[in-house]
Each structure stands twice: as structure tokens, then as C-alpha cells.
Amino acid sequence: MSGLWNGWGLAFRFLVFPGFLFSVVVGLVLTWVDRFVSARVQWRKGPPFYQPFADLAKLLLKQTIVPKGAAASVFLLAPLLGFAAMCITSVLLFYVNFHLQGSFVGDLIVLVYLFALPPLGLILGASASRNPLAAVGASREMTLYFGYELPFLLALVVPIVKSGGAIRLGDIIAAQQVSGPFLYSVSGVIAGLIVLVTIQAKLGNVPFDMAEAEQEIMSGVYCEYSGAALAIFRLTRAMMFFLLPLFLVTVLWGGLADWWAIPKALAIVVLLILMRNTNPRLRVDQALRFFWFFLGSFGIIAVILAFLRL
Amino acid sequence: MSKLGLWGLKKSPWVYHVAAASCNNCDIEILELLTPRYDVERFGIVLVGSPRHADALLVTGVLNRKSLPRVMEVYEQAAKPCLVIGIGTCTCNNHIFMHSYNAMGPYDKYLPMHAYIPGCPPKPEAMILGVVKALSKL
DSSP states (O other): OOGGGSTHHHHHHHHTSSSHHHHHHHHHHHHHHHHHHHHHHTTSOOOOTTHHHHHHHHHHTSOOOOOTTSOHHHHHHHHHHHHHHHHHHHHHHHHHHHOGGGOOTTHHHHHHHHHHHHHHHHHHHHHHTTOHHHHHHHHHHHHHHHHHHHHHHHHHHHHHHHTTSOOSHHHHHHHHHHHOOTTSSHHHHHHHHHHHHHHHHHHTOGGGOGGGOHHHHTTGGGTTOOHHHHHHHHHHHHHHHHHHHHHHHHHHSOOSSSTTHHHHHHHHHHHHHHHHHSOOOOOHHHHHHIIIIIIHHHHHHHHHHHHTTO | OOHHHHHHHHHOOEEEEEEEEOOSHHHHHHHHHTSTTTOGGGGTOEEOSSGGGOSEEEEEEOOBTTHHHHHHHHHHHSOSSOEEEEESHHHHHOGGGTTOTTBOOOGGGTSOOOEEEOSSSOOHHHHHHHHHHHHHTO
16 A cells, blocks of 8 residues: 555546546547447447547537526536546546455445445536526436435345455455356346446436436436536546446456456446447336336345345 | 637537527428438537537528527527528528518528528538538638
8 A cells, every 4th residue: 555555656546547537538438439339220330439539629628608597616516526436436446456455344335425426416516507407307317316226236235245245345356256256146147237227327328318318308417517517527427437337347247357357348338338229218207116116126136146145 | 719629629510409480391301411311420410409518500490580589599508619500591581581571580680600501491411511611611
């Protein structure tokens, strides 16, 4: 924990390598993969690979409008909340995966909380913007958040049970290195599918994009955002698109300290894209019912199976 | 705007569709332009839901006394720089509504127009050409 973990080394880790710059660049490239695969599914050519970077350059240099009557400080600081959380998440995830002893007690729970901050920032920002459509979007985002958090936590109980009650990510990864990834078992498969669907909801992709429905509530939560603030929301989303599959690989599919982690994460990303392209948007009550009663009961079954060592 | 921002603007113009008072035919042609057949996402063009995100407003239809304040309001809400592109002959010279009592057009009396795309309705190819010409003048 010395050397690179103080001063300039820490700054480098947060700003450049596993942190901000690296996850932003990889996340933006994955955003391009998303648009490219969607284009191929729709039988067209799709944008060039620099498209997300062009979008970002344009947004960062455009005018940022604060609507009249909005709480300006909350409106402008809300995007940074999720963004900062994703920077910390990337550093933590990479550090834990490559230094198993450096993991601390409860970092799994810390990561769950950090992944809850981007929707929180979205809700705060949309509520501060004094726009009725954004308020509708914020209320939908809140409902959706309460919906997906229950099956997500139930699915995360499975690796905890299977690793013998460890809530340190390092212990979970070490247990997988001894006995093989948790995904290769019945409860592991169920938990993996639940986490996959939950990732889709956390990203706000198509079956669960009712919070930012362009066609009905004019981009909902993003409605009043323009310029740099919108760019930061897009950056946060790109980082989540990179980090959430890595989180799934970490807790259920054997950790990242292995070259196989790259095709595994890519496979999860492609599954997310295909799910996005083959499903229509759900209503928010349908999504809530789906998460609580359908995925929730599957989550309980997965936990029971994990206790039975299946 | 800086060189990088100009590059970004040219590579990803997000469009917002403002139907001022059209007969719906130009709107249908715009929707056709956005279908996979023409695949304008190759050029980074995406239809966005809110004028705050827009880089180009596609206005259609004849400007009249009722729609003028609405169109002006949408233009004021858009983050600048923002192109305004008039689609259809109605936007150029009021077309068949020329002698009507409530036609207020053409648009450039009120808004900084960057391109007019004539046609009743214009073909999607004509719209692509018009947008390219508007962008190359930036």
C-alpha cells in the first residue's frame, strides 16, 4: 500500500490508468460498439469509430443552458456525482482484482453504493431543472431504481454464500480461483442472468429506458441538460457500460486478472446490445413487477440453491 | 467556436424536428430520411427528443401567426450554435399559402436560417445535400 499509493501515484491512478481517462476511452469505444452492432442488426452501415468522441467534443464546446428558475448549483453539480463515483469504482475494481490482499472488508457493499450514485445524480439533476417532463423522468428513474436494486442485491448474495460468507471482493475472487468461477453452477447461472438484466436497467437501455423516453417525454431526465453537463452524463454512462460488465465478471465469472476476462466482458456487452435491439420499452409498472416478482423470486431460488451448494 | 468543436459539430449534427404548420408530407419525408434505408447515422446524425440537445432544427411547413411564437421559443431553447434548416417550399415563400391572410413566412425574417431545401416535399437525397451544404459553409 505504499509507493504508488500516495501523492502523484494516487493522482495518476485516479486520473489516468485504471481511473478516469482509461475507463472513459474504453467506455466510449464500447459505446461505438453498441451503435455499430445495433446498425448491423438493422442492416445498415453504422457510424465511424470516432463518433462518440466527435459527439463529446461538440457537446463540451457547446453552450450550457441553465433553465430559468432552476437550482443552478444542484443542476450543474448533479452530473459530477455519478461521474466521480464511476472514477472511484474503476480504481477500486482494478486494484482489488490485481491485488487480492489489498481488498478491504465490505468493498462489495461499497461498490453497490457507488453504482447507486449515477441514478441518484440523475434524479437530483432532473428534479432541480424545474421541468415537468424531467420530473416525470425522475420519478420513473426512482421507481426503476427501487425495482432493480432488490434482485441485484439478492443475486449478489449468491457469490457471498458460495465463497463462505465473504464480503471482501478479494476473498470472492480467491474462492473462484480455487473452485472455478461461480457462474458454472445452477445458482450462479440464475444470479448471472439477474445481474445481466439489472445492468441493462442500470444503464437505462431499451427495455428499461422509460426514464429517458425520447418519444413520449422528450428525453425525460436529460430534457433540460445541454452542453458540458450533458457530456458528463454521457461520459458517466459510457464508464458504466465498461464497469458494470467488469463487475459481473469480477463477482461471478472468475475475476479480471486473466486474459480471458476481455472476451468475457465483451460477450456480456454484446448480450446487452442484443437485448437492447430485440425488446420494446416496458412501462414502469411492468418493469417494477418484472423485477420484484419475477426476478426477485428467481433471486430467492438462487440464494436457496447456493446454500444447498448447487 | 474552436476548431475541435467545429469538427465535432460537423461530424455529429443532432437534429430536432419542428413541425411549424406543415401538411405532414415533409415530416413523413424527414422520417423516411431517418430510417435505416438512408442510414444518416453514418454521418452522426441522430434525432433527439429535446431542443436543448439539438444542433440543427429541421423546420417544416408554412409559418403562420399561431406557430411563429412557438418556433421562436424552440429556437431560443436550443443550445447555440444551432443551425436552422427549412424543409419544403412552404418555408421558402409560403408556397400555395402565399395569398393567405395568416401566412407570415419566409422564415428568414425572424430566424437566422442556414439552408432552405425546396420541394413539395423534398426528397431525402435533397435534404442530405442541403444539410451538407449548410455544414460546409460553417
